[in-house]
Amino acid sequence: MKNTLYMVIPCYNEKEVLHETAIRLKQVYLKLVDSNKINKKSKIVFINDGSQDTTWEIIKELHEKDIMFSGINLSRNKGHQNALLAGLLTVKDYSDMVISMDADLQDDINAIEEMVDKHLEGFDIVYGVRSKREKDTLFKRYTAESYYKLLNAIGGEVIYNHADYRLMSKRTIEELSKFKEVNIFLRGIVPMLGFSSTTVSYERNERLAGESKYPFKKMLSFAIEGITSLSVKPIRIISSLGISIFVVSILMLVYIIVRHQMGNTVTGWASVAVSVWAIGGLVLLSLGIIGEYIGKIYLETKERPKFIIKEFINE
Incomplete structure (x- = not known):
């Protein structure tokens, strides 16, 4: 099972993008398998976070056509962080490394190979970091930069311009599973693990289709969760x-x-x-x-x- 890569992708009402996301990720996977960088048993796992559309039906359809695709169906909507954690903890026994990303293809999939390369060099955690924010509005760019500075100022160890696009080795996820708190903010918890890490830069794309799952109200709630989860x-x-x-x-x-x-x-x-x-x-x-x-x-x-x-x- 050496160099088996699993990808975990939380999905909430993503029927508009799932098929295209699956096609593009499969191309990346086949390239990595052909170059002997990952095992042919590697899989792409979609986590259905209580979607109200046909997301789970599409995931099952993808699996039936190609066992490269796998699926986790949560009993109800538990939020992005819990869905992501569910994926990480479920696949850790099947994989040597896990990459997490969103389903909307805003995270550049071309960075996947570089992440794998960094892991093969010996790094346990590889963070995907945005190289620039020119596509964001001035308000979003300013608030995001201010938020990262605030988190670091109050003692949170967060990676600047990093969301949840990262590679983690098997042993880092095993250590992550020992964190029992209910209030989860993975962007702050993962750096606490202390394993060897590096970064990969990429340019964030526009959403492929559908609507953003993070309106201002939800982003504000997530920001407060991050602050109160990491520091007193x-x-x-x-x-x-x-x-x-x-x-x-x-x-x-x-x-x-x-x-x-x-x-x-x-x-x-x-x-x-x-x-x-x-x-x-x-x-x-x-x-x-x-x-x-x-x-x-x-x-x-x-x-x-x-x-x-x-x-x-x-x-």
Whole structure:
């Protein structure tokens, strides 16, 4: 089974792109097999994440026509990260290396061979990193760059301009399986493994067909998940803000007493109103952040399964 490559591809309502994705990936696989870089038992595994269209039927159809294609059907929609984790943990016993990518072909499949080459050189993890973001809107480019900087600033070890397009060796996935937390953010967890790693640059393409599965609201939720899953610094920032506001309040008290003794007190509502609104907003924000962490603790203590596999087709 030496150099057996499995690809895991989460799918949610991807009927528009699956056939074309399968055709293009098969071409890459056949090229790698012919050049003896991967074993002929290598497979392409599509993970159906509770799709509401005919995605699973298409996956079964692809498998029936060619056993190079395999499929995992989750019992319900569990989100991209859990679907990806389900794929990784399911195929780790069948493969020597696993590449994860999205089904929409925005990740350049031409980088697959280079990833395999890097692994054969001895690297356990190979990250696919975007070379540029010229196709993104100015807003998305700015927010994405700011987010990566923020994650690193609060202690998260993330790879700049890397999403979930990566190669992992068998032993790295075995170590990943020991992470039991429910709140999953693989972009931050994988670098924690500490194995030898390198990067491969590629240019991200336009989506082949269909609609993006990450609208702004979902991206914002994913960003918050990443921050709170990797670090407790936001809570420490709240503590620092509390101390700072307390110090400012003491200074303001001294200032008010001095002004009163000088007979220069002026009654007014503007400064009081601004202070009340500012401190009130800060308190609510602080409670929200703390509540986010408490909610995560609540979910972790329940120890619910991150995913349930309904069916796995893999001959």
